[in-house]
Amino acid sequence: MDFFERTGKMALGSRLRLxxxxxxxxxxxxxxxxxxxxxxxxxxxxxxxAADGAKPITEIAAEIGHSQPSVTKIIKEMAEAGLVKDNLKSDDKRRNVAGLTEKGKKLAAKIRIQGEDIERAIENVIAEATHNLWEAIAEWEDLLMQKSLLKRVQEQKKLRESKDVQIVPFVPQYTKVFRDLNEEWISQYFEMEAADYKALDNPKEYILDKGGQILVALYQGEPVGVCALIKMSGSDYDFEMAKMAVSPKAQGKNIGWLLGQAVIGTARELGASNIYLESNTMLKPAINLYYKMGFKKVTGLPTPYKRCNIQMVLDL
Structure with missing residues (x-):
C-alpha cells in the first residue's frame, strides 16, 4: 500500500493490526x-x-499469553453460549477451573475438521510467498522477547542524541557547573562530606594541579555532565574516576557512557595502567554502567566517604 510506503517501518504496528x-x-x-x-x-x-481438558483460568492465561481478566471474560462469554462451564470442582477451591460442556466438545470435533482445511490453505499461501510468515513471526517473537521494540528504540534515541554531545576539557568557566551538578546528585541520595567540598570547591588545586583532569559533556553546546580523573599517589592505582554527574534533564542521552569512555581514553594517554573508583550500590544505573565499562569489584581500600560501599578497578 502507498500509505505504508510513505510511513516506512514506523507504521509496523498499524500494518500488523490491518x-x-x-x-x-x-x-x-x-x-x-x-x-x-x-x-x-x-x-x-x-x-x-479442547486439547488439555478442564484447566484453571490462571494456567490458561499463562499458556496463551493473555491476562487473567481477558481469559475470564472469554470464559464467561463462552459459558453464555453453552460451550464452557466454569467454577468446576477442584482440589484447590481458590482456583477457578473451566472445562468444555458436551456442546463444546461436539463443536471442538467440528472445528478440528475445519482446522485441517485451514492448515492446508495456509501452507499454500506459504508456498506461494517469497518469505515464510509463520517462521518469521516466531523469529520476531523470540527477538522481541530478548529485547523489546521499546528498548531498541531507546537505544537508537541515545545513539542519535549522543551525536550532539561533545566532551571537552575543563576550563574555569565550568567551575560552578562542576560543583552544582555533583552537589545536586549527592544531596539527592546522601549528604555532602568534607572530601566532596575539598574537590568541588577547589578543582584546580585538588585535581588539575596534581596531574588530574576534568572533562565536561556539552549537549548542543550546554554543559550537562562532568567527570574527574584524579591522580592517586601512594597507592597501587594510578587514577581515580570520580565526581561523575549528569544533569537530570540530560538523562537517557548516553552521556555517562561517553564521559566514562573519554576519561578512560584520557587515562591511557597519560600512561595509566588502571583506574579506581568508589560508589554506592544504591546507585544501580551507575554501577551497571561501571560494569559495562569493564570495572571489577575490589575490597579493602580506605575511603574518605561514609557513603562508599563498593570499590571498583579497571585494568587498562
Whole structure:
C-alpha cells in the first residue's frame, strides 16, 4: 500500500493490526462456511480446553499469553453460549477451573475438521510467498522477547542524541557547573562530606594541579555532565574516576557512557595502567554502567566517604 510506503517501518504496528483485522474477518467467514457459531477471539482459550481438558483460568492465561481478566471474560462469554462451564470442582477451591460442556466438545470435533482445511490453505499461501510468515513471526517473537521494540528504540534515541554531545576539557568557566551538578546528585541520595567540598570547591588545586583532569559533556553546546580523573599517589592505582554527574534533564542521552569512555581514553594517554573508583550500590544505573565499562569489584581500600560501599578497578 502507498500509505505504508510513505510511513516506512514506523507504521509496523498499524500494518500488523490491518493484517490481523483482515485475517479475523476471514476467520468469521470461515466459521460461517462450516456452519460453526463461534467468535474468533475465543479460539486460543477454546483450543487449550479442547486439547488439555478442564484447566484453571490462571494456567490458561499463562499458556496463551493473555491476562487473567481477558481469559475470564472469554470464559464467561463462552459459558453464555453453552460451550464452557466454569467454577468446576477442584482440589484447590481458590482456583477457578473451566472445562468444555458436551456442546463444546461436539463443536471442538467440528472445528478440528475445519482446522485441517485451514492448515492446508495456509501452507499454500506459504508456498506461494517469497518469505515464510509463520517462521518469521516466531523469529520476531523470540527477538522481541530478548529485547523489546521499546528498548531498541531507546537505544537508537541515545545513539542519535549522543551525536550532539561533545566532551571537552575543563576550563574555569565550568567551575560552578562542576560543583552544582555533583552537589545536586549527592544531596539527592546522601549528604555532602568534607572530601566532596575539598574537590568541588577547589578543582584546580585538588585535581588539575596534581596531574588530574576534568572533562565536561556539552549537549548542543550546554554543559550537562562532568567527570574527574584524579591522580592517586601512594597507592597501587594510578587514577581515580570520580565526581561523575549528569544533569537530570540530560538523562537517557548516553552521556555517562561517553564521559566514562573519554576519561578512560584520557587515562591511557597519560600512561595509566588502571583506574579506581568508589560508589554506592544504591546507585544501580551507575554501577551497571561501571560494569559495562569493564570495572571489577575490589575490597579493602580506605575511603574518605561514609557513603562508599563498593570499590571498583579497571585494568587498562
Amino acid at each position: 493484517l490481523t483485522a483482515q485475517v479475523t474477518e476471514d476467520a468469521e467467514g470461515i466459521y460461517k462456511l462450516y456452519e460453526v457459531d463461534f467468535v474468533p477471539k475465543w479460539f486460543p482459550v477454546f483450543f487449550v480446553l
